[in-house]
Amino acid sequence: MQFKGAVNFRHDQPGKIGILITNLGTPDAPTPSALRRYLGEFLADPRVVEVPRPIWWLILNGIILRIRPRRSAEAYRKVWQEDGSPLLIHTVNQCEAIRKELQARHGKDIVVAYAMRYGNPGIASALDDLQKQGVRKLLVLPLYPQYSASTSASTFDAIAADFTQRRWLPDFRFVSHYHDYPPYIEAMASHIEAHWQAHGRNQKLVFSYHGVPLKYLKRGDPYHCECHKTSRLLAERLGLADGAWITTFQSRFGREEWLQPYTDATLKAMPDEGVESVDVFCPGFSSDCLETIEEINEENREYFMAAGGKAFSYITALNSEPGHIQALVSLVEDNLQGWQMPDNQPETLALTAERARALGSGV
Ligand SMILES: C=CC1=C(C)c2cc3[nH]c(cc4nc(cc5[nH]c(cc1n2)c(C)c5CCC(=O)O)C(CCC(=O)O)=C4C)c(C)c3C=C
Ligand SMILES: [Fe+2]
Numbered sequence: 001m002q003f004k005g006a007v008n009f010r011h012d013q014p015g016k017i018g019i020l021i022t023n024l025g026t027p028d029a030p031t032p033s034a035l036r037r038y039l040g041e042f043l044a045d046p047r048v049v050e051v052p053r054p055i056w057w058l059i060l061n062g063i064i065l066r067i068r069p070r071r072s073a074e075a076y077r078k079v080w081q082e083d084g085s086p087l088l089i090h091t092v093n094q095c096e097a098i099r100k101e102l103q104a105r106h107g108k109d110i111v112v113a114y115a116m117r118y119g120n121p122g123i124a125s126a127l128d129d130l131q132k133q134g135v136r137k138l139l140v141l142p143l144y145p146q147y148s149a150s151t152s153a154s155t156f157d158a159i160a161a162d163f164t165q166r167r168w169l170p171d172f173r174f175v176s177h178y179h180d181y182p183p184y185i186e187a188m189a190s191h192i193e194a195h196w197q198a199h200g201r202n203q204k205l206v207f208s209y210h211g212v213p214l215k216y217l218k219r220g221d222p223y224h225c226e227c228h229k230t231s232r233l234l235a236e237r238l239g240l241a242d243g244a245w246i247t248t249f250q251s252r253f254g255r256e257e258w259l260q261p262y263t264d265a266t267l268k269a270m271p272d273e274g275v276e277s278v279d280v281f282c283p284g285f286s287s288d289c290l291e292t293i294e295e296i297n298e299e300n301r302e303y304f305m306a307a308g309g310k311a312f313s314y315i316t317a318l319n320s321e322p323g324h325i326q327a328l329v330s331l332v333e334d335n336l337q338g339w340q341m342p343d344n345q346p347e348t349l350a351l352t353a354e355r356a357r358a359l360g361s362g363v
């Protein structure tokens with residue numbers, strides 16, 4: 001076994017700090033074949049679907065990958081932009097804005113890159129690139145505010161799997177969640193208030209989060225609790241009365257029970273219960289993507305209006321807005337505590353001559 005290594009590394013260069021921002025990933029194109037590749041990788045992850053492997057392999061390859069890619073490609077076509085998938089575009093923009101701010105504060109030797117857990121650009125190629133740039137201290141920030149084994153732990157697995165192939169591991173830190181981080185709560189609250197200023201305010205505010213199977217909560221996943229805590233902190237910060245807001249879960253997949261209440265069923269029932277106008281915000285999505293643009297702002301809007309609703313206002317994700325970027329930069333800085341910034345680092349020992357001697361050659 002040959003481990004991956006930087007063969008011609010230099011001992012006398014101070015290591016850089018690398019920040020790797022990750023998100024879920026998205027297909028390369030809104031086509032059935034690209035969806036088959038993307039869903040094939042995503043849904044084969046045992047962190048995402050906790051069904052015994054041989055049974056799941058048969059269901060995934062025999063049924064799901066024959067039907068779902070075509071249906072999902074249609075949905076992706078509705079949200080696809082000239083430069084590609086919204087999730088990827090927002091992640092690139094967030095990465096650039098975070099890099100700009102961090103380099104302005106700490107100098108050019110802080111390296112910021114992005115990667116997707118599934119699809120492209122992948123985690124292995126981003127880590128190769130960071131290693132080539134001399135990163136010796138690595139902070140990974142998955143853009144999942146609430147921890148779930150299906151997202152945060154899956155990202156950790158991918159990093160750890162890559163590390164098993166590498167010779168020289170960096171110092172390593174991992175942000176597993178930030179669901180109650182005050183600057184993140186503040187950024188969302190200010191964003192919602194700005195939306196109300198511009199578009200007016202409706203009767204009820206729905207906080208809709210991506211769901212997970214109920215059995216994950218029963219097996220000890222803290223995701224459900226973290227979503228509720230984010231909502232409570234937001235409601236407190238916004239001064240909302242009980243009954244003026246609700247937490248719901250969207251994006252159900254398959255037949256088993258997922259976290260309740262479901263966003264679609266809740267919105268369908270609201271007009272009969274006297275709620276005729278809603279604002280909907282998705283605090284778990286750091287970027288707008290298929291699940292917010294198509295599922296919430298199109299599909300669920302239609303359900304609500306068809307059930308007798310009079311007004312449905314979707315509040316966009318934080319995307320690259322300055323308050324979000326400032327919150328993420330603070331989160332990164334808090335997690336870098338104790339690591340010397342590259343511009344403050346003493347030179348490492350100049351071992352070049354000794355290394356040359358050990359190799360039995362000139363420098
Ligand atoms: C099969 C089970 C799924 C689990 C569990 C799950 C958890 C989960 N997902 C997100 C965030 C996103 N999911 C997105 C798309 C998406 N999710 C699933 C399935 C599960 N997700 C599927 C099959 C898909 C693909 C679309 C489809 O075919 O319906 C996205 C959007 C990606 C994009 O390209 O825009 C995001 C983001 C979280 C946060 C989460 C658990 C907490
Ligand atoms: Fe999902």
Ligand SMILES: [Fe+2]
Nearest residue numbers: 251290291295
């Ligand atoms: Fe969906």
